Amino acid sequence: MDVITWLIEPISFAFMQRGLAAGVLAGIACAVLSAFVVWRGMAFVGDAMAHTILPGVVIAFLRGANLFVGALIAAILTALGIGWFSRDREVREDTAIGVMFSGFFALGILLLSRVRSYQDLTHILFGDILGVSSTDLWIIAGVTVLVIAAVVLFYKELLVTSFDPGHAVAIGLSPELVRYGLLILLALTVVAAIQAVGVVMVIALLVTPAATASLLARQLPRIMLLGAVFAVISAVVGLYASYYANVASGAAIVLTLTVLFLLAFLFAPRRGLVWRAVRGEA
Amino acid sequence: MNREMSQPIARGLTTYGREHNVPAVPGEPALEINGLSFTYPGATQPALVDLSLTILPGERVALVGPNGAGKSTLIKLVAGLEREQKGSIRVYGRPRPACYHRVGYVPQRGDVDWRFPVTVREVVMMGRYAHLGWLKWPRRADHEAVNRALDAMNLTTLADRQIGELSGGQQQRVMIARTLAQEADLLLLDEPLNNLDVGTQEMIFHVLEALAEEGKTIVVTTHDLGLLPIHFSRAIFLDRRIVQDGTPDEVLSAETIARAYGLRLCTDDDGATAPAHHLADSHGHSPNH
Numbered sequence: 209m210d211v212i213t214w215l216i217e218p219i220s221f222a223f224m225q226r227g228l229a230a231g232v233l234a235g236i237a238c239a240v241l242s243a244f245v246v247w248r249g250m251a252f253v254g255d256a257m258a259h260t261i262l263p264g265v266v267i268a269f270l271r272g273a274n275l276f277v278g279a280l281i282a283a284i285l286t287a288l289g290i291g292w293f294s295r296d297r298e299v300r301e302d303t304a305i306g307v308m309f310s311g312f313f314a315l316g317i318l319l320l321s322r323v324r325s326y327q328d329l330t331h332i333l334f335g336d337i338l339g340v341s342s343t344d345l346w347i348i349a350g351v352t353v354l355v356i357a358a359v360v361l362f363y364k365e366l367l368v369t370s371f372d373p374g375h376a377v378a379i380g381l382s383p384e385l386v387r388y389g390l391l392i393l394l395a396l397t398v399v400a401a402i403q404a405v406g407v408v409m410v411i412a413l414l415v416t417p418a419a420t421a422s423l424l425a426r427q428l429p430r431i432m433l434l435g436a437v438f439a440v441i442s443a444v445v446g447l448y449a450s451y452y453a454n455v456a457s458g459a460a461i462v463l464t465l466t467v468l469f470l471l472a473f474l475f476a477p478r479r480g481l482v483w484r485a486v487r488g489e490a
Numbered sequence: 491m492n493r494e495m496s497q498p499i500a501r502g503l504t505t506y507g508r509e510h511n512v513p514a515v516p517g518e519p520a521l522e523i524n525g526l527s528f529t530y531p532g533a534t535q536p537a538l539v540d541l542s543l544t545i546l547p548g549e550r551v552a553l554v555g556p557n558g559a560g561k562s563t564l565i566k567l568v569a570g571l572e573r574e575q576k577g578s579i580r581v582y583g584r585p586r587p588a589c590y591h592r593v594g595y596v597p598q599r600g601d602v603d604w605r606f607p608v609t610v611r612e613v614v615m616m617g618r619y620a621h622l623g624w625l626k627w628p629r630r631a632d633h634e635a636v637n638r639a640l641d642a643m644n645l646t647t648l649a650d651r652q653i654g655e656l657s658g659g660q661q662q663r664v665m666i667a668r669t670l671a672q673e674a675d676l677l678l679l680d681e682p683l684n685n686l687d688v689g690t691q692e693m694i695f696h697v698l699e700a701l702a703e704e705g706k707t708i709v710v711t712t713h714d715l716g717l718l719p720i721h722f723s724r725a726i727f728l729d730r731r732i733v734q735d736g737t738p739d740e741v742l743s744a745e746t747i748a749r750a751y752g753l754r755l756c757t758d759d760d761g762a763t764a765p766a767h768h769l770a771d772s773h774g775h776s777p778n779h
Contacts, residue, residue: 247603247606247607298531298532361625362624364616364619364622365619365624367608367612367616368616368619370606371602371603371606371608371613371616372597372601372602372613372616374566374569374571374595374597374601374602375595375597375616375668377569377570377571378569378570378571378590378593378594378595379506379507379590379591379619379620379672380505380506380507380570380587380590380620381506381619382506422607425607426607426609426652427607427608427609427652428607428608431607
């Protein structure tokens with residue numbers, strides 16, 4: 209089998225085409241937001257968001273509603289809940305996140321354990337990228353376009369509230385407002401990406417692309433762009449690995465991202481471990 | 491006299507604050523505070539008690555006092571980072587929310603993540619955001635204002651560097667350049683001299699003096715009493731309320747400091763005997779860090 213056939217064969221199947229498109233699109237949305245997740249220190253909230261949508265998904269499933277809508281409602285409730293619990297600073301924000309996160313996830317598991325077999329749980333936990341329907345694909349594409357549009361339109365506000373929230377307040381811009389907006393984008397993106405990699409691993413897509421890109425670039429737009437490239441590479445490599453080696457696609461995507469991170473960590477110009485060792489800095 | 495009615499107030503849907511480009515009221519002080527009290531949520535003691543003061547345009551004011559005296563709290567209240575619970579704050583004759591663009595705030599060094607992937611030019615451009623508001627991109631006039639601010643702070647050659655690559659003094663100049671790009675008239679600097687060497691401190695002071703001569707009003711919090719007489723036109727010794735307000739020499743009088751720190755030492759019970767002497771020795775040293 210020559211290389212061309214090797215490359216083309218998988219994408220001759222419609223489910224592989226949809227899977228690839230879903231992985232690439234969700235990866236781009238995640239990578240763009242991951243720049244903010246990494247630089248605002250929102251990894252925990254991103255992970256929590258992924259877990260708190262479980263009851264929303266289960267309830268939507270039970271009522272025969274769109275899973276996406278259920279997940280989105282749960283995610284938005286989480287965003288508002290975190291803000292509400294920590295509003296008087298009586299409860300620290302990460303504490304509020306921890307409580308919401310575990311409580312919602314437990315509720316999801318509890319609902320699921322009563323009604324369905326664990327087969328369904330596996331799909332939600334670990335993703336089912338080859339089971340993406342064309343409706344799902346349209347939703348994922350919509351989310352990706354929305355995320356990119358929002359980041360472009362509100363780039364100034366995202367930048368200033370991330371770097372110096374004090375200045376934002378002083379010029380009348382509410383960092384809280386921007387933060388809620390970002391949490392809602394995060395919620396949408398998490399829901400889109402769960403198809404690809406599942407609840408447990410979605411945090412990888414929200415952290416690793418920008419973490420890797422930050423070792424190679426020093427400006428936010430470049431970090432987003434480079435992160436998106438890494439996410440796309442991982443989606444493609446992951447799916448091919450899944451097709452030929454018969455391994456779980458979500459795990460293959462995440463592992464590819466992780467390998468890219470390790471490569472950057474070791475070999476990035478100036479900041480890589482090897483580079484610094486050669487120059488006697490490490 | 492109803493001061494709000496004296497001039498029309500422009501409002502814009504796209505600006506961050508509700509009101510924008512509100513003209514200063516001629517003849518009014520740069521900052522007028524009346525009966526301001528503030529207690530942090532959950533705190534047992536108030537941070538500020540019934541504080542009143544007036545600062546005129548062009549003054550260079552140092553806010554001094556022990557740790558926890560409310561210096562930063564006062565700055566944050568004026569900058570809008572904390573909301574006043576009691577009392578009023580007026581900036582150039584207007585209630586504070588009408589003056590977002592007129593107040594330039596330079597946060598404490600520790601409040602900013604200097605590793606953040608942003609260039610010097612982008613940080614200075616953030617000063618223009620006060621005028622741009624939602625969904626507006628910087629135009630030529632904004633880029634020109636940024637270039638002028640960079641030039642004034644001698645940062646032009648560093649403009650495209652990542653902010654973390656600069657020295658502490660250069661970073662402080664970037665933050666001041668941002669207030670210039672903002673065209674702020676009242677500059678609030680929270681501990682701008684912390685962790686800077688004496689040479690860099692001097693340089694920052696020269697910059698601030700030049701700005702004051704142009705009519706800008708400067709309010710600086712500092713621990714460093716040694717610098718007061720040379721660089722400030724006025725000092726306010728704060729310890730939850732105003733202990734002393736006058737020329738730096740008056741405020742530096744041993745009596746004032748002993749009174750303020752004496753009270754404090756009794757409660758702190760750390761057995762120090764000569765608070766004034768201790769402070770006079772602390773030139774270039776910041777007890778906070």
